[in-house]
Amino acid sequence: MKTAPPETGAFFARDRIWHPPALTPGYKTSVLRSPQKALISLEGTTTELTGPVFGHNMLGPTDNDLIVNYARPGEMAIGQRILVHGRVLDERGRGVPGVLVEFWQANAGGRYRHKKETYLAAIDPNFGGVGRTITDDEGGYWFKTIQPGAYPWPNGVNDWRPAHIHFSVFGHGFAQRLITQMYFEGDPMIARCPIVRTIPDPQAIEQLIAPLDWNATVPMDMRAYKFDIVLRGRRSTLFENRKEGN
């Protein structure tokens, strides 16, 4: 970890037109789970400018290797082996070091290992589907996994999720907290998905699609996808001497 002085500048306001709105009727569960009143807007306070820090000492040696972290000794998960890597950046383009990234996904057949999941595709006895890592000094991260399959869900009569990996990311302040999903370049399922389509701007959707990264592919081992994650930027503290006006 670098020992730069902590940043205390205010975070850039979220562009709520870029993010999905709360109410997106094509995604049916949002109908009863979306607030109907406007959000109360306020530039962040000391509560949102600060956030938890997770130490490397909590990570186990295979926390970022989903191919083996649930497998029986000497065995591996079944599926296409991939490396997912990228950087956590802020809107100013700077790496965000030392932050926790968590990820979870279905197996190669689109089956999640979860008590409430009843899809008929088989569970892989060697695949759990969860991992985590902490970004390096440049904001870089990587993990090994198998490419998840598409899976059907009870929304429309015949809706299927594209292959995707869920991401949960912390920043340096709680205002940066984000959960999102990564999709795979070239997947024809993306355009049909009601959850993808909760995002109004096609350019914002593109930001969730990871390209195949031939240069990072490991010959005879695994293909690579690159997924950069951008968190809210923050103003320089030089401009932070303004008192709250009423």
Place this chain on the structure above:
Amino acid sequence: MVQTLAYLKETPSQTAGPYVHIGCTPNFSGISGIFETDLGSGPLANEQARGERITIRGFVYDGLGSPLKDALVEIWQADADGLYNSPAETRGRADPNFFGWGRQPGDMQTGEFVFHTVKPGRTPFRPNDPRLMAPHILFWIVARGINIGLQTRMYFSDEEAANAEDPVLARIEHRQRVRTLIGAREGETVRFDIHLQGENETVFFDM
């Protein structure tokens, strides 16, 4: 040609989905052996931590008044002296026995979430504005059907004077909505229910 602004756009949010527990509380979801414990699942304070121990209990309700059974709730708060356990805390060092962050799923049968923590102290509004906020805890809720995490705050019913001068609560135009942010103190327990939608809709913030 005018110069180019080189800002990136924030990655758009997506729902955490029904299986958020696989990624965030795997042991709770039945996936044991990968992580020793679920992150944030224990008490926020160890036995040496300073301050008054409290237990927060509540439900997250949808627009028909049904409790969510697949929500994930995170909290972030200052220690008993009002210091945050974060590198961005510039006023002093927070209690090393208090982490400040917790994460709990709702009970699979009932949906109730429970946090064991300490009552936070008062914190300044902003680094450059020393007006004190009332003791409060940031709540962040994600679930299936929630496209972007919902952020709210819990204040305390036994802090009427501090609540009356809190600069965030003061921003709420419809004063009858302030009550949706007040946790009800009943001895060591604080009850705080979150209503996503409807008549008693909780105030959510864009901060």
